[in-house]
Amino acid sequence: MEQFNKYRSPIVLGVLILFLMLFAFYMLGVQPTNKEISAQNAEIRQLEKEAEILQTKINELKSSATSLNSEQQELLAALPKGDDSEGLIDDLRAVGMSSQARLKDVSFILDEANPIQQMTGSAEVLFPTVKQVKMTAVVEGTYTSIRQWMDELQMLARIVNVDSFNFQQSYEERSKDSPESILTANVAFTAYYEVVTPSSN
Structure with a gap:
């Protein structure tokens, strides 16, 4: 017990240094990684929204192209074949x-x-x-x-x-x-x- 009391201050100091090292590792290593993951998740959600908007625009363009093609076919049908x-x-x-x-x-x-x-x-x-x-x-x-x-x-x-x-x-x-x-x-x-x-x- 005496020996423990003798080394008590260095043990407490060692535990404190170990705690500070773990805290520094968390602050410098783990927390930025969590922030990066959150930022990447937000970016993925944003990209998914943009992809949905682009898909909607593509569908609109396809439908308008289809209607335009049908209008063009109607116009061509009104034209006689040859000068007539x-x-x-x-x-x-x-x-x-x-x-x-x-x-x-x-x-x-x-x-x-x-x-x-x-x-x-x-x-x-x-x-x-x-x-x-x-x-x-x-x-x-x-x-x-x-x-x-x-x-x-x-x-x-x-x-x-x-x-x-x-x-x-x-x-x-x-x-x-x-x-x-x-x-x-x-x-x-x-x-x-x-x-x-x-x-x-």
């Missing part, structure tokens, strides 16, 4: 008869340029098979009948767009029998079509 100029002339006659405007002259040019590429100014050709027929027509009738002719033209099954029009001075004065003057209109319009590529045998 004979069918277009028949359509113009039918429009003239229903609107009571007389088609006096028509001329057209097959344009090989891609109209969508021209409109967008893009170097990339989005619809390489889409082409256009530029047409100019001289139509005679009353203002109402010419206006109806242009409206019906744009409502044809194929895609047709009136680009410009102008009226010329009427040559006939109004009377009780004809309340509207007869006008002549120059109408420029564009009809679109899809080029048919011959299938290789």
